[in-house]
Amino acid sequence: MTAVADDCCVTPAPRFGTRKAVLIVAALAAAGLAAVIVFALLSGDAGVVTNFRARLAAPSLFHPFGTDALGRDMLARTLKGLALSFRVGLFAATASTVIALVLALVAAGGPRWADAIVAYLVDMTMGLPHLVLLILISFAFGGGANAVIIAVALTHWPRLTRILRAEILQLRQAEYVTISRNFGKSPLHIARHHFAPHLIPQMLVGLVLMFPHAILHEAGLTFLGFGIEPTTPAIGVLLSESLRYLTAGKWWLGLFPGLALLIAVLAFDAIGNGLRTLTDPRGSQS
Amino acid sequence: MTIWTRFVAIRFLRLALLLAGVAVVAFALAKLSPVDPVTAYLGPNIAKVGPEQRALIAARWGLDQPVTVQFLHWLSNLVSGDFGWSATYNAPVTAVIGSRVAASAALMGLAWLLSGVIGFSLGVIAATFQGGWCDRIIRVYAYVLASTPTFWIAILLLMGFSVALGWTPVCCAAPIGLLPGEATLLQRLHHLILPLVALSILGISQIALHTRAKMIDILESDFATYARAQGASRLDVALRHGARNAALPAITVLFASLGELFGGSILAEQVFAYPGLGSATIEAGVRGDVPLLLAIAMGTTLFVSVGNTIADILYVVADPRIDLASDAALREIGP
Numbered sequence: 001m002t003a004v005a006d007d008c009c010v011t012p013a014p015r016f017g018t019r020k021a022v023l024i025v026a027a028l029a030a031a032g033l034a035a036v037i038v039f040a041l042l043s044g045d046a047g048v049v050t051n052f053r054a055r056l057a058a059p060s061l062f063h064p065f066g067t068d069a070l071g072r073d074m075l076a077r078t079l080k081g082l083a084l085s086f087r088v089g090l091f092a093a094t095a096s097t098v099i100a101l102v103l104a105l106v107a108a109g110g111p112r113w114a115d116a117i118v119a120y121l122v123d124m125t126m127g128l129p130h131l132v133l134l135i136l137i138s139f140a141f142g143g144g145a146n147a148v149i150i151a152v153a154l155t156h157w158p159r160l161t162r163i164l165r166a167e168i169l170q171l172r173q174a175e176y177v178t179i180s181r182n183f184g185k186s187p188l189h190i191a192r193h194h195f196a197p198h199l200i201p202q203m204l205v206g207l208v209l210m211f212p213h214a215i216l217h218e219a220g221l222t223f224l225g226f227g228i229e230p231t232t233p234a235i236g237v238l239l240s241e242s243l244r245y246l247t248a249g250k251w252w253l254g255l256f257p258g259l260a261l262l263i264a265v266l267a268f269d270a271i272g273n274g275l276r277t278l279t280d281p282r283g284s285q286s
Numbered sequence: 287m288t289i290w291t292r293f294v295a296i297r298f299l300r301l302a303l304l305l306a307g308v309a310v311v312a313f314a315l316a317k318l319s320p321v322d323p324v325t326a327y328l329g330p331n332i333a334k335v336g337p338e339q340r341a342l343i344a345a346r347w348g349l350d351q352p353v354t355v356q357f358l359h360w361l362s363n364l365v366s367g368d369f370g371w372s373a374t375y376n377a378p379v380t381a382v383i384g385s386r387v388a389a390s391a392a393l394m395g396l397a398w399l400l401s402g403v404i405g406f407s408l409g410v411i412a413a414t415f416q417g418g419w420c421d422r423i424i425r426v427y428a429y430v431l432a433s434t435p436t437f438w439i440a441i442l443l444l445m446g447f448s449v450a451l452g453w454t455p456v457c458c459a460a461p462i463g464l465l466p467g468e469a470t471l472l473q474r475l476h477h478l479i480l481p482l483v484a485l486s487i488l489g490i491s492q493i494a495l496h497t498r499a500k501m502i503d504i505l506e507s508d509f510a511t512y513a514r515a516q517g518a519s520r521l522d523v524a525l526r527h528g529a530r531n532a533a534l535p536a537i538t539v540l541f542a543s544l545g546e547l548f549g550g551s552i553l554a555e556q557v558f559a560y561p562g563l564g565s566a567t568i569e570a571g572v573r574g575d576v577p578l579l580l581a582i583a584m585g586t587t588l589f590v591s592v593g594n595t596i597a598d599i600l601y602v603v604a605d606p607r608i609d610l611a612s613d614a615a616l617r618e619i620g621p
Contacts, residue, residue, distance in 0.1 A: 123300070124307045127591040131549035132583055135571040139579065140315035216435050220549075223437050224556055224568050239441060243557065247456055251445050258438030265433045 019277050026274025029267035033086070036264070040083030043076055059252050066252035068241065077233040078257045082264055084234050085215045088149050089268075092218070093210040095153035097160060097203055104164035108172070118165070122158045130155060134217060138226045148227030152214050160206040167202055171195055201279035209272035212265040219261055235261045293602070297595045304591055305584070309364070312583045313357050316576045323349065326574035327373040364584065370577030374569050379581045382566060390562035394551050396482055398540065401489025406536050408490065409497025414524040416502055425498070428491035436550045440484040440557035447480060454480050457559040477560075484554045485547070492543065497536050504528045534604035541600065544593035548586050 059066045065074035107118035125133065134151045141147035171177060177194050185193075221227055222236025235257050242253035324343050328335055335343075344350055348359060363370065369379035412424040431439075447454045455477050504510060505520065505528060513523045548564070555564035563582065570578040 120303070120307065123304055123591075123594075124311065126545070127304050127587050127594065128308060128583060129545040129548040129552075129586045129590055131552050132567060132586050135567060136312060136315045136579065136583055139321070139571050139574065140318040142320040212433060216433075219435060220437065220553055223553070225572055239438060242441065246441070246444055247449055249449055251450075254438075254441040254445060258435065258441065261438065262430075262434050265435075266430070269433060 022270075022277045023274050026271045026277075029270040029274075033264065033267055033271075036079055036082050037086060039079050043080070059256075065256040066250075068238075068253060074238075074252065074256060077238060078235070078260045080233040081235040081238055081257060082260055084232065085218055085261070085264070088145075088152060088218045089211045089214040091149055092152035092156060092214040093207050096156035096210055096214075097207045099154075100157040100160035100164055100206065101199075101203060103157065103161045104168055107161070107165045108168035118161065122161055125155060125158050130217070131220065134221055135224070135226060138221060143227055145227055145229070145232070148218055148221050151221065152217050155217075156210050156213055160203075160210065163206060164199065164202060167198060168195070171198055201275075205272055205276045205279060208268060208275055211268040211272070215261070215265060215268070294599060297598060301591050301595050305587060308587045309361060309584060310357070312580050313360060316580055317353055317356075319574070319576075321574040323347070323574065323576055326576075360580075364581075369581040372570070372575055372578040374573050374575040374578060375566075379577050382578060383563065383581060383585065386561060386563050386566055389560065390551060390555075390564065393478060393481055393485065393554075393560065393562060394547055396478070397485035397489060397551075398544075398547060400482070400486040401493055402536065402540050404486070405490040405493025406497050406533065408494040409536070410501055410524055410529055410532065412494065412498040413501030413505060413528070414521050416505075421498075424494060428494045428498075431487050431491040432495065434488075435553075436484060436488055437553040437557050439487055440481070440554050443480050443484055444557065458561065481551075481554045481558045481560050484557070485550050488550055489540075489543065489547065493536055493539060496539050497532050500532045500535050501528050504531050534600060538597045538600045538604060541593045542597035545586075545590040548590065 063073050063075065065078055067073055068077070103118050103121070107115045128136075133155055137151035137154055138147040141150050171194065174194075177190060180190055180194060219234070219236040219239070222234050223240045224236075225240065238257040239254060242250070242257070245253055324340050324347075325332060327343070328340075341350075348356055351359070360370075367380070369383075371377075372379045372382045375382045408424050408428070412421040415421050444456065448456045458477060501524065505523060510523050510527060513527060514520070518526070551562065552564035552567055554560070555562045556568055559565070566578065567582050569575065570582060
């Protein structure tokens with residue numbers, strides 16, 4: 001059906017600035033995201049240890065994001081939550097990309113009925129509201145972190161499937177592929193030398209652009225109380241906890257984790273657009 | 287049969303097939319769940335119930351039958367309008383949904399209209415003054431907000447307007463202590479404002495970005511150049527020629543984004559404790575209320591798929607160049 005509203009939230013980004021600027025922004029974004037991961041790996045138990053003498057402290061130099069009801073540092077918790085989101089996002093996006101590639105190959109290369117079945121699967125996945133499907137799948141797998149990861153991994157492939165399928169169909173009809181075939185090149189040779197160079201960049205861009213969706217959906221599901229245990233610092237858990245102290249005016253509990261999530265999502269978007277600029281020859285003149 | 291009736295008929299046939307498929311998948315997913323429906327139903331009362339009684343309940347619900355029999359039974363009940371019993375709300379599923387659908391419809395319907403009207407206007411303005419400061423502001427606004435999680439926007443709105451300024455209520459659809467039926471229209475609107483704003487923000491940015499792109503295409507087309515050559519200003523062309531051409535694609539996007547709208551309403555209703563279908567969905571999912579969850583899944587699929595089908599049809603209306611007769615299995619109509 002329609003391809004406009006596959007998923008939530010991220011619409012094709014308008015181009016800001018020149019190619020060089022896009023690439024610089026993408027590089028900065030990648031560095032920032034890497035810093036978050038490094039912090040989460042090295043920080044040990046920061047953000048997990050409680051300190052009852054510093055409960056619900058407002059942001060200060062020592063605790064830039066404030067502390068929560070158990071005196072835990074919100075900055076550390078936010079960064080750990082982000083790192084968790086990245087892990088979920090990486091796994092889910094990779095799984096969805098693999099699903100998309102397999103289905104696209106089947107649809108474009110197989111018989112007509114296989115194409116119809118893939119089309120039907122795409123329509124079905126997009127016919128349910130994404131969040132309802134996520135809730136159903138995480139319920140089916142009994143909740144918990146793994147159920148959330150499975151749910152996010154199983155639902156993000158339709159858009160990329162369509163893109164890859166269209167690309168494969170176009171490639172198959174390309175003249176140089178026909179010529180190559182007439183010269184007696186093996187299918188493996190054609191796949192390696194003609195198909196892969198086109199498909200791999202598309203897949204990479206698709207993978208990175210899937211990240212923001214996956215992360216937002218993971219946070220949304222966790223926020224609603226599905227999945228990740230309340231003790232784990234995840235962005236969704238932090239935001240859902242913040243609701244309890246909202247009326248008491250503890251604004252930092254809700255503001256910073258969400259802001260960090262937004263920045264991370266924009267960063268992944270910037271990296272995806274940077275990759276697309278790098279790989280798409282049509283974009284090079286801008 | 288004309289090409290048109292055939293085209294529409296095929297679309298609706300696909301819709302029916304789709305619903306059947308979703309019914310199978312949703313039922314299978316619910317069956318796959320390790321959550322035992324009897325345990326979920328009993329809750330804390332589980333200590334008072336022995337294994338014999340559990341077996342009785344399971345038999346009463348038909349849980350001892352093979353899965354296919356259960357599925358066919360459920361499906362035939364569904365077709366005859368019986369959606370089962372919701373253990374969470376201790377009422378028939380139809381009654382639960384019926385009591386909540388009005389609140390959700392008000393929230394989603396208004397949000398849908400607002401995103402359409404405001405988003406379209408912003409898109410037209412941005413395209414008309416392309417490259418100007420107005421365009422920049424709208425673009426950055428739309429781009430950033432399109433990536434912002436709805437529930438975080440909702441939390442920020444609550445912090446700002448309800449807690450800090452005290453202009454709007456903190457929760458619910460009516461003042462606490464009043465039954466929803468007793469609240470006046472004004473009170474209800476007062477409680478609706480924040481969820482509505484939270485839900486509209488996402489839609490607005492999407493429609494604005496889409497309309498802007500379409501409008502720029504139109505303003506660069508030959509007839510726009512011709513009109514400009516005759517002395518019309520860019521704004522003239524945008525309003526007299528562009529708006530009508532860009533409206534149908536925008537409406538198409540609106541129809542195609544009903545799924546996101548419902549997803550957003552689930553999140554917004556959770557933050558504002560707004561008693562609509564979204565909060566029922568969460569309750570059903572968290573407590574393992576399978577009949578309610580399945581009914582909502584089927585209902586929303588119908589809602590979203592009808593929207594997608596309308597979007598498909600509108601897209602053909604908007605672009606007469608699309609050839610209706612060649613309706614292949616995987617026709618990708620759509621932007």
